[in-house]
Amino acid sequence: MTAQQLAQRHHIDTILSYAEGGQSATEFPETELIGRSWKRCISEYGLDPSQPRSARIVTQQTLREHQDSVDEFLNVARAGVEQLYGMISHLGYVLLLTDHRGITVQYLGDRRSDRRLRQAGLYLGADWSEQYAGTCAVGTCIAEHQALTCHRVDHFDATHISLTCTSAPILDPSGKLLAVLDISALDSPQARYSQTFALNLTQLYARMIEDAYFLRRYRNQVIFRCDASREFVQVNGQYLFAIDEAGRVEASNTAGRALIGDMPRQKAMGQKPGLTQFFECQLEDIWSIPFDQDDQVRAFRRQGSGDTFFAALIQPRIVSPRSAGTETFAADEQVPGLDRLAADDPVMRRTLGLAKRLRNRDVGLLILGETGTGKEILARAIHESSNRSKRSFVAVNCAAIPESLIESELFGYVAGAFTGARTKGMRGLIQQADGGTLFLDEIGDMPLQLQTRLLRVLAEGEILPIGADRPVRVNCRVIAATHQDLGQLIERGDFRADLYYRLNGASLKLPPLRQRADRLHVIHSVLDNLIAGGGLSAVRLRADAVSALLAYDWPGNIRQLVNALMFAEATCDGGEITANDLPEECVSDRMPPLENDLSATGPESTPLLNALHAHHWNISAVARQFGVSRPTVYRWMGQQGIILPRFLGRGDVSGR
Numbered sequence: 001m002t003a004q005q006l007a008q009r010h011h012i013d014t015i016l017s018y019a020e021g022g023q024s025a026t027e028f029p030e031t032e033l034i035g036r037s038w039k040r041c042i043s044e045y046g047l048d049p050s051q052p053r054s055a056r057i058v059t060q061q062t063l064r065e066h067q068d069s070v071d072e073f074l075n076v077a078r079a080g081v082e083q084l085y086g087m088i089s090h091l092g093y094v095l096l097l098t099d100h101r102g103i104t105v106q107y108l109g110d111r112r113s114d115r116r117l118r119q120a121g122l123y124l125g126a127d128w129s130e131q132y133a134g135t136c137a138v139g140t141c142i143a144e145h146q147a148l149t150c151h152r153v154d155h156f157d158a159t160h161i162s163l164t165c166t167s168a169p170i171l172d173p174s175g176k177l178l179a180v181l182d183i184s185a186l187d188s189p190q191a192r193y194s195q196t197f198a199l200n201l202t203q204l205y206a207r208m209i210e211d212a213y214f215l216r217r218y219r220n221q222v223i224f225r226c227d228a229s230r231e232f233v234q235v236n237g238q239y240l241f242a243i244d245e246a247g248r249v250e251a252s253n254t255a256g257r258a259l260i261g262d263m264p265r266q267k268a269m270g271q272k273p274g275l276t277q278f279f280e281c282q283l284e285d286i287w288s289i290p291f292d293q294d295d296q297v298r299a300f301r302r303q304g305s306g307d308t309f310f311a312a313l314i315q316p317r318i319v320s321p322r323s324a325g326t327e328t329f330a331a332d333e334q335v336p337g338l339d340r341l342a343a344d345d346p347v348m349r350r351t352l353g354l355a356k357r358l359r360n361r362d363v364g365l366l367i368l369g370e371t372g373t374g375k376e377i378l379a380r381a382i383h384e385s386s387n388r389s390k391r392s393f394v395a396v397n398c399a400a401i402p403e404s405l406i407e408s409e410l411f412g413y414v415a416g417a418f419t420g421a422r423t424k425g426m427r428g429l430i431q432q433a434d435g436g437t438l439f440l441d442e443i444g445d446m447p448l449q450l451q452t453r454l455l456r457v458l459a460e461g462e463i464l465p466i467g468a469d470r471p472v473r474v475n476c477r478v479i480a481a482t483h484q485d486l487g488q489l490i491e492r493g494d495f496r497a498d499l500y501y502r503l504n505g506a507s508l509k510l511p512p513l514r515q516r517a518d519r520l521h522v523i524h525s526v527l528d529n530l531i532a533g534g535g536l537s538a539v540r541l542r543a544d545a546v547s548a549l550l551a552y553d554w555p556g557n558i559r560q561l562v563n564a565l566m567f568a569e570a571t572c573d574g575g576e577i578t579a580n581d582l583p584e585e586c587v588s589d590r591m592p593p594l595e596n597d598l599s600a601t602g603p604e605s606t607p608l609l610n611a612l613h614a615h616h617w618n619i620s621a622v623a624r625q626f627g628v629s630r631p632t633v634y635r636w637m638g639q640q641g642i643i644l645p646r647f648l649g650r651g652d653v654s655g656r
């Protein structure tokens with residue numbers, strides 16, 4: 001008896017003993033999956049391990065029928081199959097592609113070993129169904145819907161125990177098994193782990209072929225392709241969804257189905273899941289992804305988990321009348337002044353989309369966001385991209401003007417209106433914004449009685465300067481902003497609900513920097529702006545600095561980022577900012593104290609006054625010195641009775 005015959009005899013004994021329960025399934029075979037298959041072979045298919053079967057090759061006629069049933073798929077799979085074979089042929093592997101019944105419909109192997117391969121069933125037309133061939137990679141993959149390696153003695157049939165075979169399933173867009181990709185070798189090392197790489201490679205190619213087929217099947221529909229990696233989404237995005245014009249998912253690849261759940265079941269129940277159910281987005285967010293531009297990737301946050309996914313749209317090859325309807329949404333106008341404020345953060349995109357649509361309408365806009373998130377920058381950008389851009393943008397910080405002066409500042413006064421008034425009177429800030437935009441920052445700090453007057457301006461389009469007997473018509477667009485919860489202020493009776501509704505024609509949310517998916521873009525654009533504006537010399541950020549900036553929490557948002565970059569530029573050497581050059585709080589694990597954690601009134605009034613003097617009443621510089629926002633400094637000043645010199649009509653100043 002040859003060594004091979006001995007090994008086969010031993011294998012038959014092992015399986016017979018297993019069938020009789022002589023060996024426990026945990027000892028042999030090595031994996032549960034193979035054990036299940038052996039059981040099926042014996043009890044379901046009635047295969048006899050002592051009767052090894054030669055390979056079954058179907059007739060030419062039958063083969064053609066099997067090939068014809070997957071003709072379109074074979075055309076798509078060809079390139080992937082040839083590429084994979086190019087990688088493995090020199091290692092002694094052959095490649096089989098079978099249909100869902102296990103019939104080999106495509107085969108690539110070494111002609112020099114033709115006879116041996118044919119004998120082993122590694123050949124075109126071979127039947128690798130579990131029912132016929134017993135436990136084997138293809139058959140067991142079909143039965144279990146799972147990729148696996150069937151290594152040597154894992155095979156049921158003793159004639160196969162020198163083979164190592166690895167298979168992965170390929171599913172159609174509805175999740176049904178379409179084909180099996182297999183790579184097999186006539187001889188292999190004993191150790192099963194020698195095939196780990198084969199398993200990974202086969203799974204990778206099975207997925208690529210499956211995706212290529214999906215793209216082919218849905219080539220006339222818009223495909224929403226997404227991935228957790230921004231860089232990979234366009235080359236190899238994992239998740240594919242064919243969508244209709246309402247953003248409903250018609251079909252998805254295996255990964256996509258796993259991501260959004262059991263689609264076939266939902267479909268059977270007559271529900272077509274919409275992408276807006278799975279991502280925190282509106283339909284416009286999806287259709288605003290441009291098809292034909294370099295930067296055609298957008299970030300989306302998953303509902304619930306908040307995980308970020310990056311998405312691109314693949315344009316249909318033929319624009320059907322149905323998908324042509326999407327053009328109403330795709331008309332995502334480019335407005336450079338607004339577009340430059342964000343890259344692919346979903347909240348920012350929605351905010352900017354709304355800002356674009358409303359920039360030339362006279363609805364009140366309310367910008368909401370933590371301190372330093374760029375509320376004033378956004379208001380300016382809206383003004384500059386609107387048809388009011390030729391006229392003034394007047395910014396009023398309601399927290400910065402002492403309550404006693406805010407009325408005259410806003411409404412102006414006529415000559416001789418009150419003692420101390422300028423002899424010629426003064427045009428108020430509202431009037432200065434005539435034809436342009438009035439930006440009311442920190443609107444939550446506006447005194448109640450002035451809220452009433454402001455409401456009248458908004459409702460009637462006219463103001464009554466102090467001391468005037470006739471109102472003056474003004475036509476200004478009002479944009480208000482706050483970091484406060486106006487709802488709470490209204491409940492406490494500190495803010496008028498009617499003014500709130502008048503100001504809040506639409507609210508534009510600015511997310512905190514730490515939540516923005518486009519933080520990298522913000523960091524570079526802030527740096528570029530500072531350099532272009534002459535505020536910084538031309539420095540570059542080293543990778544460790546970028547990592548630290550991306551990881552930090554930014555309680556002071558973009559303003560704090562501006563300060564951190566200015567600090568780093570002043571301390572760095574050789575035109576390169578490293579992590580070591582950043583302010584300590586940005587690189588330490590310790591969270592910097594939040595502004596609110598600082599004492600309510602800030603430093604003692606002497607240090608505050610000293611700082612104001614030292615910085616010539618430059619509030620931004622004082623805010624930087626204490627590491628807080630400008631409104632906080634104004635709040636401290638208000639609490640300590642310190643008034644800006646220009647409000648006192650003097651060159652220098654002290655407390656009240």
Ligand SMILES: Nc1ncnc2c1ncn2[C@@H]1O[C@H](COP(=O)(O)OP(=O)(O)OP(=O)(O)O)[C@@H](O)[C@H]1O
Nearest residue numbers: 341370371372373374375376377526558559562629
């Ligand atoms: N997109 C951006 N690109 C570059 N710099 C920005 C951007 N957004 C904001 N900044 C900078 O961040 C700082 C804070 O911006 P801004 O004053 O608009 O914030 P804010 O939300 O109005 O602050 P506050 O609530 O304190 O009034 C400014 O120096 C501004 O120039």
